[in-house]
Amino acid sequence: MIKKLNEHIIYYISLAAILFLGLFLILSLGPNKQLQMTVFVILSVFYVIWGLLHHFINHELTTKLVVEYILIASLGIAIMLFLLKGGYGI
Numbered sequence: 001m002i003k004k005l006n007e008h009i010i011y012y013i014s015l016a017a018i019l020f021l022g023l024f025l026i027l028s029l030g031p032n033k034q035l036q037m038t039v040f041v042i043l044s045v046f047y048v049i050w051g052l053l054h055h056f057i058n059h060e061l062t063t064k065l066v067v068e069y070i071l072i073a074s075l076g077i078a079i080m081l082f083l084l085k086g087g088y089g090i
Contacts, residue, residue, distance in 0.1 A: 044073040
């Protein structure tokens with residue numbers, strides 16, 4: 001388990017760095033909700049592609065994983081749309 005974690009640590013660190021950079025960008029866009037949503041959708045698509053490539057490279061890609069990544073990204077987009085439309089946006 002530890003060996004597998006050490007092998008994939010570069011993937012996790014780079015993904016976390018990119019997601020934090022995207023979060024910082026969303027927070028810095030302030031009142032421009034349309035641009036915030038655009039950045040969030042791009043970030044969600046990147047998350048799906050990154051996850052699928054990671055699993056493809058390690059020969060672990062299954063249909064279940066593809067659906068899971070798409071559903072998680074879609075849930076995030078739906079939550080963000082709800083927050084931005086409801087006036088409780090970032």
